[in-house]
Amino acid sequence: xxxxxxxxxxxxxxxxxxxxxxxxxxxxxxxxxxxxxxxxxxxxxxxxxxxxxxxxxxxxxxxxxxxxxxxxxxxxxxxxxxxxxxxxxxxxxxxxxxxxxxxxxxxxxxxxxxxxxxxxxxxxxxxxxxxxxxxxxxxxxxxxxxxxxxxxxxxxxxxxxxxxxxxxxxxxxxxxxxxxxxxxxxxxxxxxxxxxxxxxxxxxxxxxxxxxxxxxxxxxxxxxxxxxxxxxxxxxxxxxxxxxxxxxxxxxxxxxxxxxxxxxxxxxxxxxxxxxxxxxxxxxxxxxxxxxxxxxx
Amino acid sequence: xxxxxxxxxxxxxxxxxxxxxxxxxxxxxxxxxxxxxxxxxxxxxxxxxxxxxxxxxxxxxxxxxxxxxxxxxxxxxxxxxxxxxxxxxxxxxxxxxxxxxxxxxxxxxxxxxxxxxxxxxxxxxxxxxxxxxxxxxxxxxxxxxxxxxxxxxxxxxxxxxxxxxxxxxxxxxxxxxxxxxxxxxxxxxxxxxxxxxxxxxxxxxxxxxxxxxxxxxxxxxxxxxxxxxxxxxxxxxxxxxxxxxxxxxxxxxxxxxxxxxxxxxxxxxxxxxxxxxxxxxxxxxxxxxxxxxxxxxxxxxxxxxxxxxxxxxxxxxxxxxxxxxxxxxxxxxxxxxxxxxxxxxxxxxxxxxxxxxxxxxxxxxxxxxxxxxxxxxxxxxxxxx
Amino acid sequence: xxxxxxxxxxxxxxxxxxxxxxxxxxxxxxxxxxxxxxxxxxxxxxxxxxxxxxxxxxxxxxxxxxxxxxxxxxxxxx
Ligand SMILES: Cc1ncc(C[n+]2csc(CCOP(=O)(O)OP(=O)(O)O)c2C)c(N)n1
Ligand code: SF4
Ligand code: SF4
Ligand code: SF4
Ligand SMILES: [Mg+2]
Numbered sequence: 057x058x059x060x061x062x063x064x065x066x067x068x069x070x071x072x073x074x075x076x077x078x079x080x081x082x083x084x085x086x087x088x089x090x091x092x093x094x095x096x097x098x099x100x101x102x103x104x105x106x107x108x109x110x111x112x113x114x115x116x117x118x119x120x121x122x123x124x125x126x127x128x129x130x131x132x133x134x135x136x137x138x139x140x141x142x143x144x145x146x147x148x149x150x151x152x153x154x155x156x157x158x159x160x161x162x163x164x165x166x167x168x169x170x171x172x173x174x175x176x177x178x179x180x181x182x183x184x185x186x187x188x189x190x191x192x193x194x195x196x197x198x199x200x201x202x203x204x205x206x207x208x209x210x211x212x213x214x215x216x217x218x219x220x221x222x223x224x225x226x227x228x229x230x231x232x233x234x235x236x237x238x239x240x241x242x243x244x245x246x247x248x249x250x251x252x253x254x255x256x257x258x259x260x261x262x263x264x265x266x267x268x269x270x271x272x273x274x275x276x277x278x279x280x281x282x283x284x285x286x287x288x289x290x291x292x293x294x295x296x297x298x299x300x301x302x303x304x305x306x307x308x309x310x311x312x313x314x315x316x317x318x319x320x321x322x323x324x325x326x327x328x329x330x331x332x333x334x335x336x337x338x339x340x341x342x343x344x345x346x347x348x349x350x351x352x353x
Numbered sequence: 354x355x356x357x358x359x360x361x362x363x364x365x366x367x368x369x370x371x372x373x374x375x376x377x378x379x380x381x382x383x384x385x386x387x388x389x390x391x392x393x394x395x396x397x398x399x400x401x402x403x404x405x406x407x408x409x410x411x412x413x414x415x416x417x418x419x420x421x422x423x424x425x426x427x428x429x430x431x432x433x434x435x436x437x438x439x440x441x442x443x444x445x446x447x448x449x450x451x452x453x454x455x456x457x458x459x460x461x462x463x464x465x466x467x468x469x470x471x472x473x474x475x476x477x478x479x480x481x482x483x484x485x486x487x488x489x490x491x492x493x494x495x496x497x498x499x500x501x502x503x504x505x506x507x508x509x510x511x512x513x514x515x516x517x518x519x520x521x522x523x524x525x526x527x528x529x530x531x532x533x534x535x536x537x538x539x540x541x542x543x544x545x546x547x548x549x550x551x552x553x554x555x556x557x558x559x560x561x562x563x564x565x566x567x568x569x570x571x572x573x574x575x576x577x578x579x580x581x582x583x584x585x586x587x588x589x590x591x592x593x594x595x596x597x598x599x600x601x602x603x604x605x606x607x608x609x610x611x612x613x614x615x616x617x618x619x620x621x622x623x624x625x626x627x628x629x630x631x632x633x634x635x636x637x638x639x640x641x642x643x644x645x646x647x648x649x650x651x652x653x654x655x656x657x658x659x660x661x662x663x664x665x666x667x668x669x670x671x672x673x674x675x676x677x678x679x680x681x682x683x684x685x686x687x688x689x690x691x692x693x694x695x696x697x698x699x700x701x702x703x704x705x706x707x708x709x710x711x712x713x714x715x716x717x718x719x720x721x722x723x724x725x726x727x728x729x730x731x732x733x734x735x736x737x738x
Numbered sequence: 739x740x741x742x743x744x745x746x747x748x749x750x751x752x753x754x755x756x757x758x759x760x761x762x763x764x765x766x767x768x769x770x771x772x773x774x775x776x777x778x779x780x781x782x783x784x785x786x787x788x789x790x791x792x793x794x795x796x797x798x799x800x801x802x803x804x805x806x807x808x809x810x811x812x813x814x815x816x
Contacts, residue, residue, distance in 0.1 A: 073745055075795060075804040082587075085598065086801060092752035092777065097799025105796070115583040120427070131587055131599065136580040138430065139589035140423060141453050147387075147420035151427025151435070152580060154411050155385055159431065159581050180416040247760075249796040287799075288755045338406040349409025351432030352357070352382040353520075353554035353579075 080104035080114070082134050089128060093287020095246035095272030096126055096193055100133070102249055103164070103191065106256030117160045120149040122174060124200045125274070126166035126193035133164075143173030146181045149188045155350045157331050160189070160260060167194040167208040171227055175207065182236035182265045186330040189259045189266045192229065195274035196311070203277030210313040214281050230322050231306040233267045240266035241323035243309065246273065247294035248319060255321065264329045271317060282313065354553045356380045358546035360408040365542050370508040370535040371396035374464060374528065375404065377512025378436055380549050383462070384410035385435035387424035389417055389443060392476045393532040394466035397438040418443040422450035426459045430588065432579040434516060434554075436462035440532075441470045444483060445490070452491030454525035455613060456590045458567070458575060460554065462515045464528040466535040467643075469720040479532035480720025481643055481694035487527050488672050494610050496617035498624060499527040499672040501642045505539045511669065517552035518624065522616060523574050529671065531644040531694070533723065561585065567609075568595040573616035617673060625675040629682070631664025637736040638664040638686045638711075640679065640703055642671055644723055645692050652692075652729035661737055671699065676706045683707035688736030692716035692729045712736065742790015742807040744782055750802035753777030757794035757803050763787040766794065766803075 081104070090096050107114060114135055121130035123142035130137035140148045145163045153161040163170070170178055170192045181188060197215060198204040204217040207227040214221055230241050240262040242255040252270060259266035273279055273290035284290060294317065301308075302320040309318045328336070338346035360379045368376070375397045378386070384405070388398040402412040411428075415421040418439055425435035439447060444465045454461055467483045469475025474482075483490075487499045498518050500511040512528055519526040557564050557576035566586040567575050575595075578584040587597035592606045600606070617624070631638065637656075641649040646667040656663045666682055668675055679702075683689060689711050691700040700715040707713055716732045718724050744765060751773060758766045758780050767783040780803065782788070788805060795804030 073804075073806055075745075075747075075801055076792070077795070077801060077804075081801065087750055088800070090799060093754040093756075094799055097801065098756070098797055101796045101798070101801070115585075116581050118580045131589070134585055136585055137587045138427075138580075139587065139591065141449055141590060144419060144423045144450070147415060147424040148427040150413070150415075150420075151385070151387065151424040151429070151433075152431045153427075154413060154424075155428035155431035155433040155435070156579075156581055176416050177420055180420075246797075249793070253796070286754075288759055291756060291759065334411070342406055346406060347409050348411070350384045350411050350428065351579075352384050352434050353429075353432050353556070 077101055077104035080107055080134055082132055085132055088132055091276045093273060093275040098246040099193055099270050100129060102252040103256055105253045106260055109257040110260040112160055116158055118152055119162045119164050120145045122165040122169035124166035124169045127169055129164040143169055146174060146177040150186060153188055163188055163190045167192055168198040168206040171229055172207040179236040182233050182238040184330040185237055185239055185264045185327050187263055192269045193272045194269050195272045195278055197274055197278040199274045199277050210311055213313050226311060228310040229269050230309045234306045234323050238267045239264035239325040239327050242321045243269040244319050245271040245294035245298055247291050354551045356546040356549035356551050361546040362543050363545045367538060368505050368541045369538045370505040370530055372400050373505040373508040373541045374512045375400040376543060377509040381513045381516035382434040382551050383436050385428040385433040386412045387415050387421040388438050389415055389421050391440045391443045393468055393535050394438045394440045418446035422447035425461050426454055429459050429461050430580050438464040440466045441468045441474060448490040451525055452493060453590045455495045457588050458523040460519040460523050461525050462519055463525055466530045466532060468532050475721050478721045479644060479694060484671060485698045487529055496614045497672050498524055499529050500669060501529045501671045502534055503643050503646045505541045509541055520552040520554050533644045565595045566597045569612060573612050621673040624670055624673050626669040627675050627678050628667045632662045635662045635664035635686050637688045637690060637733050638666055638682050639690045640666045641692055642668040645694055648724045648726055649692055649729055651726040655730050656733045663733055674702045679703055679706035683711035686711050688712045688714060690714050690732040690736055692724050694718050694720045740786045740788045742788050742805055744788050744805040746780060747802045748773045748779035750800050751777055751779035752800050756797040760797050761794050
């Protein structure tokens with residue numbers, strides 16, 4: 057740090073102390089590509105802490121991303137990580153998990169990636185209740201490509217491809233996921249760091265398809281274009297306009313451009329997990345325990 | 354390394370090509386298949402679905418081919434040998450992930466039982482219209498391997514070979530079957546497991562920390578490490594350096610894409626596999642592949658009965674193309690006849706390799722059925738003049 | 739007496755202000771000076787109020803700041 061920024065009152069203590077999230081990051085790749093005031097990095101902090109809380113052997117945790125600003129998370133986490141194709145992180149994760157059920161498989165990607173182009177996979181993975189954890193960074197837009205309309209963009213927002221405002225109805229992700237069969241569904245914003253950390257921890261521990269939606273500012277391509285201020289203004293908006301309603305009906309979790317945001321843990325259910333179901337089913341069929349012998353290499 | 358006897362159906366069987374392909378995959382060690390039903394390929398995964406539980410394998414029917422073609426790659430990175438199976442429209446949907454497998458050097462097998470196209474085309478009838486798609490269907494520059502059986506026996510043999518090549522070179526390998534080959538039932542001899550050679554995965558001997566996921570070995574192929582073993586690597590379809598760091602610039606692109614192509618180009622001669630038969634002083638040669646080679650066989654017999662000197666060359670590997678075999682052939686015959694169930698695809702490669710040394714006559718056919726031997730025969734007759 | 743301290747890696751900061759805004763005890767302020775990337779990083783204006791709760795660290799999208807508690811009963815003096 058240059059002296060120019062050291063103002064009176066600064067105390068540098070324990071100079072050897074390190075940020076507790078550093079072991080979870082590929083520090084040699086930092087600074088990252090995300091813009092000032094982008095919320096993606098904040099979600100990564102919560103994820104790193106969730107990994108610590110969950111007490112997992114991180115050698116056995118893999119992160120799978122699609123394409124997008126949020127899809128870059130895979131590149132920064134110090135774990136086995138896969139940066140796949142746009143929309144297809146979930147099917148890749150499905151193969152990874154099925155071939156080695158010991159792995160904790162986390163899909164970390166954007167709203168466009170997971171719910172627009174990848175919507176079909178999202179639905180079917182939830183239906184199967186495969187034990188993967190999906191973290192969806194919802195910035196309401198296709199950011200990486202320049203701020204175009206996504207299925208999650210609220211009505212009447214201005215985007216690069218909706219210069220006169222969006223008129224298509226907006227996808228309500230918790231409702232979609234509940235209908236499809238996800239067994240853990242929570243939504244928070246990047247303002248709710250503690251709650252998000254807790255939700256991610258719970259998702260990591262939950263057995264079954266888990267979905268954590270995080271509303272996150274994209275000041276560069278969403279808020280600015282919609283005269284909603286910068287990243288900090290968006291964070292303050294989240295603070296003032298979020299209503300925590302655990303167990304809320306997901307019919308009531310739809311998002312509008314400037315309306316209140318329902319946050320909380322909406323769904324936690326017990327339902328037979330996909331691999332458990334497969335094992336039970338084939339054990340019955342074979343009349344002897346079904347053993348995974350997929351890893352032949 | 355040899356096949357696992359637990360999954361090899363050693364013996365003499367009466368199988369169709371699709372079933373034989375499935376047995377080949379099992380013999381090669383595949384215990385993971387992801388698919389989406391489409392005629393005429395579905396019998397392969399139907400059989401796999403019934404065989405998999407017995408051998409601890411997994412079949413998952415995905416929601417579409419976009420999913421299937423990357424689910425199998427996830428399985429590979431977790432340690433499986435994996436494949437997917439499709440036809441025409443599904444093959445089109447898989448193209449992006451064929452490219453992903455090329456870029457990430459994921460060893461895996463894509464089986465395409467070819468039917469007539471474009472679009473829905475002829476769902477239940479043969480064609481060979483996908484041979485160029487197999488070569489060039491995904492965007493960008495790359496080299497690829499594709500094999501093309503002409504009998505159920507070869508569906509078994511070449512599927513094993515496809516898996517072995519994919520592991521050896523870390524490229525996706527395609528098995529291009531014709532609808533008729535997939536649905537034809539014939540004797541298939543499955544050898545004892547210890548006679549089936551299985552190429553082991555090229556796993557790194559390095560420790561985490563020393564390992565770079567894209568550091569090539571001498572033959573330009575990098576060694577692989579599986580997820581969950583502490584390597585903490587980054588695998589990406591973006592142009593990357595040896596460490597897997599993104600390199601979105603011309604220098605990184607040049608280095609990576611050249612290596613990806615070169616590792617296959619270097620091995621072209623080893624990969625090319627063909628059968629050549631006929632007199633040294635032949636006037637005409639018929640070059641064919643897949644089901645068309647069986648019709649060509651009859652045409653060649655008819656021509657020989659008329660006293661003509663005719664050779665035949667059948668391609669078992671169609672990509673990389675057998676350039677030198679065709680070049681040598683063109684140097685010694687007047688004419689090369691190329692029947693295919695399309696309006697002229699591989700014939701262009703034959704023309705390129707022949708480089709004007711021999712006349713090249715295509716015998717095109719839009720598909721839906723196979724050629725009439727007489728049509729190939731008349732091209733041979735034309736070729737001797 | 740401060741219960742904790744905060745460490746700032748100013749060159750990593752992109753000046754978003756999240757840490758300043760959401761520090762529960764208002765320990766931080768944005769500097770008027772620039773770092774090398776041209777952003778205004780935070781500085782510690784009220785060190786004795788810092789609890790070391792690390793909320794600033796959780797908010798920081800750029801991993802540029804974090805807080806740490808002093809060990810209980812330990813000394814905070816350098
Ligand atoms: C098949 C395909 N179509 C389109 C694109 C271009 N593309 C890249 S990222 C992206 C949108 C990403 O949006 P989202 O998932 O919301 O991520 P964000 O950048 O907003 O974090 C698109 C359309 C692509 N890479 N691949
Ligand atoms: S464009 Fe938006 S989402 Fe992408 S890094 Fe910038 S602020 Fe974040
Ligand atoms: S550690 Fe807590 S109290 Fe100290 S500066 Fe950070 S947020 Fe404020
Ligand atoms: S939160 Fe981080 S990036 Fe933002 S002002 Fe504070 S230190 Fe800088
Ligand atoms: Mg987005």
